[in-house]
Amino acid sequence: MNAVAARVAAIAWERVEAGLDQEGAAVLPGLLTPAECEAAAALYDQPGRFRSRVVMARHGFGRGEYQYFAHPLPASVAALRASFYPRLVPIANRWQGAMGLAARFPDRHEDFLARCHAAGQLRPTSLLLRYGQGDYNCLHQDLYGEHVFPLQVVVLLSAPGRDFEGGEFVLTEQRPRMQSRPMVLPLGQGDAAVFAVHQRPVQGTRGVYRVNLRHGVSRVRSGHRHTLGLIFHDAQ
Incomplete structure (x- = not known):
């Protein structure tokens, strides 16, 4: 087992699952070391690693830019995705059942990707994002197919306070017949957050209902901010 896989295995997954059920998100402190973070951020300037680059302002997504990795994924990114998927599958399948959705996800990530590819979702979706002063990411959902x-x-x-100021990771939860609820997740360098892509189940007085989540990044006041995004479905 490599170091990253060992760290993922050592996470208190009961706490993470409880946080996801209660808030739709959970923070995972210290997933990567500073050296690992710097190595991952440095990939941004290696264009051969990526299949496409998106300048957010051109599409009304905000300001800043991001790049989608190409196949094969860098070994570090592939290891993270392979380590997380089996830990998240039981939660995902339980949520599907609670929301009355028929689809279930296989235990192996390769089998889920095969399902994506059979439906024409062939492009990798893990990405690196780069923000500078004044940049931000509008609230959105990474659905893709x-x-x-x-x-x-x-x-x-x-590193907040050293590399950049501002740029908080933001979630909003749209609840039926209620006003939206905002959440800010405090992250340090190397910290991760796991969160709902689209909907999550919530227990109400009349049974389980679905709430809709979106995520984004507030305006960066100074400096530069890099983020790695791990998405487990491929894109059309």
Whole structure:
């Protein structure tokens, strides 16, 4: 087992599952070391690693930019995705049942990707994001096709207070017949957050109902901020 896989295995998953059930998100402190964060951020300037680059302002997504990795994924990114998926599958399948959704996810990530590919979702979706002063990311959902894994992970690669100011990771929860609830997840360098991609089940007085989540990044006041995003379904 490599170091990253060992760290993922050592996470208190009962606490994470409870946080996801209660809030739709959970923080995982110290997933990557500073050296690992710097190595991951440095990939951004290696264009051969990526299949496409998106400048957010051109599409109304905010300001800043991101790049989707190409196949094969860098070994560090592939190891993270392979380590997280089996830990998240039981939560994802339990949520599907609670929300009355028929789809279930296989134990092996390779089998889920085969399902995506059979439906024409062939492009990798893990990505690196880079923000500068004044940049931000509008609230959104990373859906990409018919087959969507309901949880995803982000890892902050830069150090707040040293590399950048501002740039908080933000979630909003849209509840039926209620006003939206905002959440800010405090992340340090190397910390990760696991959160709902689209919907999560909530127990109400009349049974379980679905709430809709979106995520984004507040305006960076100064410096530069890099983030790694791990998405478990491929794109059309």
